[in-house]
Amino acid sequence: MESVSLDAIDLRLLDALQRDASQTNQRLAADVGISPPTCLRRVQRLRQEGLIERQVALLSPDRLAAVLGHGLQAVVEISLDRQNAAALDAFEARVIADDAVQQCWRVSPGPDFVLVVAARDMPDYGALTQRLFTADANVRNVKAFFSLKRAKFEPRVPLTP
Structure with a gap:
């Protein structure tokens, strides 16, 4: 780099x-x-120089809820059976390709990944778990935390001049 x-x-x-x-x-x-x-x-x-990756509009989920419904947002911890580079890369590539995955973090120690996912409702979340986790023989453990309230969302990177 x-x-x-x-x-x-x-x-x-x-x-x-x-x-x-x-x-x-x-x-x-x-x-x-x-x-x-x-x-x-x-x-x-x-x-x-790649310091500005892209420009996006940040939407208001509370304002959109009247039209689209509140939906579900969850933070999901994923642990894999095999943590070699190929297995980690394969899981990561699969989940980041799914539109329901808003954020994907490879973390340590603890679980291997933390995801932020969005779903329309619980059946939609169930379908997400089936396609991303249950169908993957390398996924050992899934732990989901469902959002009750978003108190803060700030995508800014702290900069100190």
Whole structure:
């Protein structure tokens, strides 16, 4: 992995974009204290260097619930029988390809993986467990924790200039 050099302005740009990536280049430049052309060049460089992976819209599950229903969200711990590199990679590739898996973390010690999954309802969650866990002979243990309330969701990476 090649080294990336960041100065205080780059860090301020990244922090501002994490808070609101929809703002105009002119607004971003003014907030950070640089000219719009400089701002545009720096943001393009940060994208090219892979520091900005993508821009997404964060939806409000509470507001959407009136239309779509609340659904289920669960944090699921997975332990595998075999933890060699090939077995871990194979399980990871399979679960990250599933749209119901919102996050996949390979962890240690304890379980091998922690997943955050979303399902429409309990039958949908049951189908998810069948296709991702029960059908996999290498899955030894599954422990699910169902969300009752989301008190905080903040995808920002802490940056200290």
